[in-house]
Amino acid sequence: MSRRHRALGEDEEEEEEENRNRSVLRPECPMPNASPPMTIRINQLHKVYKVGTERVHALRGVDLTINRNEFVAIMGASGSGKSTLMNILGCLDQPTKGVYELNNKPTHKMSAGQLATVRNEEIGFVFQSFELLNRATALKNVMLPLIYSRKHWLTASKRAKHALQKVGLADRMKHRPNQLSGGQRQRVAIARALVNQPSILLADEPTGNLDSTTSEEIIALFRGLHAEGQTIIIVTHEEDIAGNAHRIVRLRDGRILSDFPTSQDPIHQDFLRRALEAAHTAAAPVASPHNGTGHDGAGGSHP
């Protein structure tokens, strides 16, 4: 398993943060009391990989509930089980032990074919490296999931056009990925993820290959989708990206380290404070590295 994506510096940072927050585990009230219908329910999830003769415990009993219309960031260092969790959430992988119900469907009991159908109908993926087919136009790329769909294939082209309009690429439908900028490519990928009207949008480091301006555009797009009611789960190691989510789930050693609304997440608040200080010491109106306070409302006011 190649789970070595993180740079060393970030690991050190995480280490530091975790020393400070060892005792912090759960907020007082992790979620509202079952008013929105449940989307994801994970109970005591374990995942064990066999690497040669060695057994690697990637997940050691994760409990997680994500409700409809939540915007969640999953964070964690390399080897924290973040990728494994994300793969299981996306039905690309199955747990060794435990329960994962997606919209009340027990995916942990499903066959590979059934999982494919769930991926097709319930999940939209956005990848760090876009994963577009270079020989196909933007429109064809967006239509790809519908090729495998039992429901929507007749209206595939209409739906794909609609999805491209939604991400602001109505005028780029006939372009191939190599004729598009990085941000545009990721927009195409997001349109592809949305085209089946999935119940969850799963983004794995969606801004990892983009410059900061383009990243902001993409993040703004995510915020817009969330405002329209889309459930979004974003896996990232960047605090400023995670700050856009309304809830941050942190993993460490295959367990959930903390699970807070962004406004109550101590690590994130600490990050914001330090960023603000850095901006002050620089004493220039160049603006803060990333303005995460504006949209989740409570960020600045919390100590």
Add this chain to the structure above:
Amino acid sequence: MILARLMIQTVVLALQQIWANKVRAILTTLGIIIAVAAVVITVAATTGLKQFVLDQFATVGANKVWIFPRRPDNQRERYNFRQIRITTDQVDGLIANCPSLARISPIMEMAYAVQYGDRVRPFVSVKGIRPEWHEIEQRFVTHGRVFTAIDEDERRQVCLVNDKALSELALDADPSGQTLLVNGRRFLIVGVVETRVVSPMFGGDEASSEVFIPFRTGEMMRPEPRMYVVGQIKSPDLVEDVKAEVKFYMRKKRNLGPDEPDTFGVEAIDQIIEQFKKIAAGITVFIGGMVSVSLLVGGIGIMNIMLVSVSERTREIGLRKAVGARPEVILLQFLVEAVTLCMVGGAVGLAIGQAMVLGLRMIPDSPMKSAAIPLWAVVLAVLFSAGTGVIFGMFPAIKAARLDPIDALRHE
């Protein structure tokens, strides 16, 4: 439903892939192309050659059968000539009882001195025939007319002569109305029969003078005539049927008991044709063997390129799986791609084969004039190339279908 739709999309996709990598596709399918072109050319050439040889036979008698009296071996004393000779009664019975015979004519062969004016030719071949003889021997009347039923029934003394007789007896180019003396009898010439020089390969010899008279007129000249029968078979394939029919009828007619041998003979030159057909079949089998080796080699090429394609497109496979393609759909995609590749190779092979066949036919005086690719060979070529695609595409397709989507997406 979903599979049929995918199939069409996959074929289009595969054709695009092939078009995008034209050179690679051609090199990959070269084995298939050569195999299909080879099989097609061989089949077409064998068909053409066979037709040519059969045509040659047909001029001599590929469709001809002879029925003649024959004393059984070692029992010559038991059967006298009266018992074994063929009668007109039997001839008429043969026509009625042998459905595989198109037409027959009894032939009475004689040799008489023939005189015109002061020119006399001794031992000229004189044959008593019925009008069907022209069609059977493919020797038609070029001037004048054939014998009529009245000539036959009235035993009129009319005759036909061949080209050679015209010159030997110094007759007019159209001698109708002139008279000949045959064995001292006066015959009115009614027409001229063409001379067909049979290739020495089939036992023909140089043309000589011939005179033909109506069969019954011949009977009059010889009270107990020696005759044999020549017939035309409806199709060359019916040789055995005709032999059986003739034997059945003749044995019955002659009251031959089960332990008695035939007192007549039936022969066709089908043995030679059979021999030739065997050689043609042998060539086909031999080429078939070479073609299967070629298809094997071609198939390995296909498998190789499909494996390359699978590993080149691992990430794409991962993506397709991530967005919901079931394993069997991925399997189908790669299988269809391999089959499409092979079928394109097959189509190119067919085109090359057809071009070469047309080339063969263009050669002047070529024995391949009627070379053509039969429909079954086209169907066979397409099926074989598709089969190669399925067999050799299966392993790479299974490999693609079994890829783990996570690993596939991580693949560099």
